[in-house]
Amino acid sequence: MTPPALADERRMTRTGPPRGAGPAAAPSARRRRFRLLGTITLFLLPALVLFALLVLAPIAVAVYTSAFKWNGLGGLPRNFVGLDNFTRMFGDEVFVGDLRRGALLIALSLVIQLPLALAIAMLLNQRMRGRAVYRLLFFAPYVLSEVITGVLFTMIFSPDAGLANQILGLAGIDGPQWLADPSLVMMTLFLVMTWKYFGFHMILYLAGRQGIPKELGEAAAIDGAGPWKRFRYVTLPLLGPTIRVSVFLSVIGAIQLFDLVWVLTAGGPIHSSETMAVTMFQFGFKRSQIGYASAVSVVMFVISLVFALGYQRFVLRRDTEGAITTMRAQR
């Protein structure tokens, strides 16, 4: 992608032939170089093989099988159908609905969940009673598995004896069908996602906030900036990198959402909470339409990739030299 790291003088000292050495030193230098190459290979190869075999190869396999009609049995797929799986997918209401629902979850996360996490992080950053306890508490759901969360909330949102409707009943409200009403189920899902994930984003923001020197806020205060202005013009811009990363993780998480949906609703009622991953699972593992399910995987992959690269290129560029971009600027 970028100029090879060999351009860096300091790092060269290990593999390069010694500078200024006479020709007599050449053979031993070459031997040393070979040994170093051996070390590099030996150290890198196991990780590379595992990664290539179990991360990269499956993606290639998905691309390949997406061009076939295949029930997954009997050796290699034979029934080549070209792009039929993809045209079928984009004509399928369920899949197009998946895209719409994914976009809805992303929008809700960005508009409600992340601002909430940011506000709470700012709150807990102040001196207040019990803030360590609150921090610990708000983050706790993140360590619970999605399945446990899902089963727990299925109980809470069960229509008759569930806790949610019992509480509403106290106020004399006849509780809704949280998980069985197609028009409500996405909101319920988002509520559970907020319960589980807002603490994670809050922790990110808290860490980012702690990286901002106190003096900046104090200087602004001396200049007469009130709390809101200090937040708006000092803290918020300096939190930029953290916010961008948290947005990124939120979007990628929404694209691959499976566990929580599968346990809460399995995509129902009548597909009204289905996500791409659930559609893929239904076709791939329940209906043995491996070719079509692979095509769904490929679209998920392309969406993630385009988003990730675009985001890296246009949004994160200023922050993370070194992830996708070159590392030279760091040194």
Next chain:
Amino acid sequence: MTAPASAHARPARRHPLWWLRPVSLQAIVIVLGAFIVVPLLFALVGGFKDTAQLSTNPFGLPSPWVPENYTDVLFSGGFWRQLLNSTFIAVATTAIVVGLSSMAAFVFARFAFRGRELLFTLFTVGLMFPFAVAILPLFVLLRTLGLLDNPLGVILPQAAFGLPMTIIILRSFFRSIPREVEEAATIDGCTSFGFFWRILLPLARPALGTVSVLAIVTSWNNFFLPLVIFNDPNWWTVPLGVQQFYGQYSSDTARILAYVVLAMVPALAFYAVAERQLVGGLTAGASKG
């Protein structure tokens, strides 16, 4: 308030409503805290009720207390078996991913060679692939390899998908160790492997702890992969067990709540012990990824 912003040189007299702010802030976090805690408490207390009590007496303490929901689970073999499986798989995954990643991160951090950036980029790109994308072909692949109903079928892919994050965190830590340390070691006759094994890894213990905690939590909570790999109940992990138990006793809410609570205990206990590493790892991963 106590803010040092008294640079406004306000008179020391407090505004008559000065208490409004701290009180309202407390109110906000208390409401949010209740939002988090009430479901957990509901499960904990509900597990001691029977299902009839849950609908007639949803908010009060159980009367009578029904410990059988908990004891039944604790005296059934399945629950312990799942704990054992989850533990084994988490430990094996962590050992593999941390071992391989520290070797690779060592090379990425401290050697220069052609193609290094390209390879590193390859790994970082892996960071963006949702697990869900690869699961179907992974299943086909593992079936071909005969790794269905085999713990390796879960351990190896988990390790592979853990590599990018672990390598990124470890590489940045390895790079922070001064060059002089390595030069001194080389002068004393240390080989690169000796430096890696005897100096770098011991120095990197905090970072290794961080990535290990991350790997353990990720593996412990993984559901999708075990779901498609393990058919045999003998290999079920805790999340699979929870899901299965829920399917089996779906009308017996109290019993399920008890199971859910017991399944939470190891994760919450681990969180209590390793909170610092977990938070450190997540924030480091986020800022470096």
